[in-house]
Amino acid sequence: MALPNLLRLIYRNIRVNTDPGSLIILVGLPAMYLVFFGFGFQSLAGGAGSGSYIDYLTPGIMSFQAVMAGTVGGSMLWADRRYGMLAQLLVGPFTRLQYLLGIMFTSVLFALGGAAVMMGMALVLVQVPAISAVAVLVMFAVITLGAIFFGSLMLLIAALVKSNNAYNSVQILVIFVVNFASTVFYPISSSLPAALRYLFLINPLTYIANAVRGAFTGTLTASDGIQLAVLAAETVVVLFLATRAYLRSDVTLE
Amino acid sequence: MSDSETVIQAEQIRHAYTPGRYALNGLSFSVRRGEVFGLLGRNGAGKSTLIKVMTTLLRPSEGSLRVLGLNPARDGRRIRSRIGVVQQGESFDFTTVEGNLDIYGVLWGLPADERIRRRNELIARFGLDDLRRRRSFDLSGGQKRRVQVAREFMHDMEILFLDEPTVGLDVIMRRTLLDSIRAEVRRGLTVVFTTHNLEEADYLCDRIAVVDQGRLLALETLENLKRLYGGRKTIDLTVSGTEGEAFYRSLRTRLGEDSTVTVSGRSAVILASDPKGALAVILALAQERGVGLDWLNVRQNTLEDVFLKSVGHEGESIGSA
Numbered sequence: 158m159a160l161p162n163l164l165r166l167i168y169r170n171i172r173v174n175t176d177p178g179s180l181i182i183l184v185g186l187p188a189m190y191l192v193f194f195g196f197g198f199q200s201l202a203g204g205a206g207s208g209s210y211i212d213y214l215t216p217g218i219m220s221f222q223a224v225m226a227g228t229v230g231g232s233m234l235w236a237d238r239r240y241g242m243l244a245q246l247l248v249g250p251f252t253r254l255q256y257l258l259g260i261m262f263t264s265v266l267f268a269l270g271g272a273a274v275m276m277g278m279a280l281v282l283v284q285v286p287a288i289s290a291v292a293v294l295v296m297f298a299v300i301t302l303g304a305i306f307f308g309s310l311m312l313l314i315a316a317l318v319k320s321n322n323a324y325n326s327v328q329i330l331v332i333f334v335v336n337f338a339s340t341v342f343y344p345i346s347s348s349l350p351a352a353l354r355y356l357f358l359i360n361p362l363t364y365i366a367n368a369v370r371g372a373f374t375g376t377l378t379a380s381d382g383i384q385l386a387v388l389a390a391e392t393v394v395v396l397f398l399a400t401r402a403y404l405r406s407d408v409t410l411e
Numbered sequence: 412m413s414d415s416e417t418v419i420q421a422e423q424i425r426h427a428y429t430p431g432r433y434a435l436n437g438l439s440f441s442v443r444r445g446e447v448f449g450l451l452g453r454n455g456a457g458k459s460t461l462i463k464v465m466t467t468l469l470r471p472s473e474g475s476l477r478v479l480g481l482n483p484a485r486d487g488r489r490i491r492s493r494i495g496v497v498q499q500g501e502s503f504d505f506t507t508v509e510g511n512l513d514i515y516g517v518l519w520g521l522p523a524d525e526r527i528r529r530r531n532e533l534i535a536r537f538g539l540d541d542l543r544r545r546r547s548f549d550l551s552g553g554q555k556r557r558v559q560v561a562r563e564f565m566h567d568m569e570i571l572f573l574d575e576p577t578v579g580l581d582v583i584m585r586r587t588l589l590d591s592i593r594a595e596v597r598r599g600l601t602v603v604f605t606t607h608n609l610e611e612a613d614y615l616c617d618r619i620a621v622v623d624q625g626r627l628l629a630l631e632t633l634e635n636l637k638r639l640y641g642g643r644k645t646i647d648l649t650v651s652g653t654e655g656e657a658f659y660r661s662l663r664t665r666l667g668e669d670s671t672v673t674v675s676g677r678s679a680v681i682l683a684s685d686p687k688g689a690l691a692v693i694l695a696l697a698q699e700r701g702v703g704l705d706w707l708n709v710r711q712n713t714l715e716d717v718f719l720k721s722v723g724h725e726g727e728s729i730g731s732a
Contacts, residue, residue, distance in 0.1 A: 160517075160520065165517055165518050165520065166518070168517055169504070169514050169517065169518055172506070172510070172514060173504045173505055173506055173514070176505065176506070236505070240501070240502065240503055240505075240548075241498065241500050241501050241502030241503070242502050242503065242504060244468060244498060244500075244502065245496070245498060245502040246518070247468060247491075248466045248467070248468055248491055248494070248496040248498070248572075249491055249492075249496075249518060249519070250488060250491050250492035250518075250519070250520075251488075251491075251518075252487075252488055
């Protein structure tokens, strides 16, 4: 029996985007952050009396997978427009919406897969605290929401940008700013300049990292719930904008 | 459905990318089941836009279009599930040749055993055996084109749209492709085919539409197109010296309406209903103006002459749709 259209598209996206190069970006880079930063900054974090830094970093890096998967999603649309596959798929038995959903679901799967690998690595590398099944479900639900947010954001950029250089530049900038102006690697400190602290506070990755960390350590708070509600609202807005831009965009880049 | 059934019916199709500037400007035609329908035209004539409209990638700004009896605006997906398209630009997934064909088979819902059978058969038919494990983006232009065309045969279809499929192919592979298409047509496939190559159109097409500036200038069977010009012959002429432009201007005036003079630099192609008379005029004018004749040849008309004649008169239809 033939698979439904959406599953065929997801199969194609996974098969095309799991070459060694893509996997290094998707999993290898966060894994290196976890290992090098986790062990490298341990002495600094330990000196500050905050316990194991890798315990702090692991949920952050799991959250970071939402960003990485989002960039892969944006790159899928970008590459398909640039190399003709979007037009080819859209003269096939698929709708534009199915194509968009195919990318979105693939991004979520990549995010969850990457997060699972990071959690597994942390379990192997260090003695992480026991995590309940409910906590894992909460973490994965938050990462799913995050992957949809960043997937939508990168799809929006991929739909609007016209040149390869521009797309790559914007993507690198987004990854850098979102990653390092968040609580993935360090908490918001009172010593941060006000502008930088504000950037941390409006960064959706901060909300994701805080919630995942809360579930990871069993310290979820009402504040995390509010942040997730804000993230959900932002996701709806960005998803709407991305869908609109994508539906209006040219299917090819001439 | 009978063999003489109309599978594409276009009435006054217009499409504007920007308001008021029509890439397609009032095209009306029909395509019958089982025929090879050629779209001939120079760059920017509107051929690719027309293909995009017929394959539901673009919605016409005006006019009525039915593909396989369906309305593209409402039934796009149903139409697309019954057609195949080889686009002008390249389209590949970042994987091997074999992988591209295989993924395409999955996308079209082929069962695994059928997918593998077709993939292997197409790899053999299109001479891709040595390339099957190469990544598509490492291939030459001609090799990519072969893969792209082969890939489209992974699935069944009723109409195949080919937008300049032979660009970059060598002579042997071009003939292989054209013969493959012919074989599929014998099995009932309808083909809509755009090309710059007039020999290909001559070899493959049952009917040819000449398109220019978004308009249909001619639509006839190959035989009828040639018959339209049957009483004419073609004179190829190249002059020497600096007076060429003035010479051709005078020649046009003297030959009058019965002949067509298409000039390119120092050379011209002249379609003449009275070739002997035209030759006499050419020789007399050359002597009168002191212009040397580097090349003078009289021959039967070809499809290329028909094409030159039709696009040489902007907006003037020479056939019936």
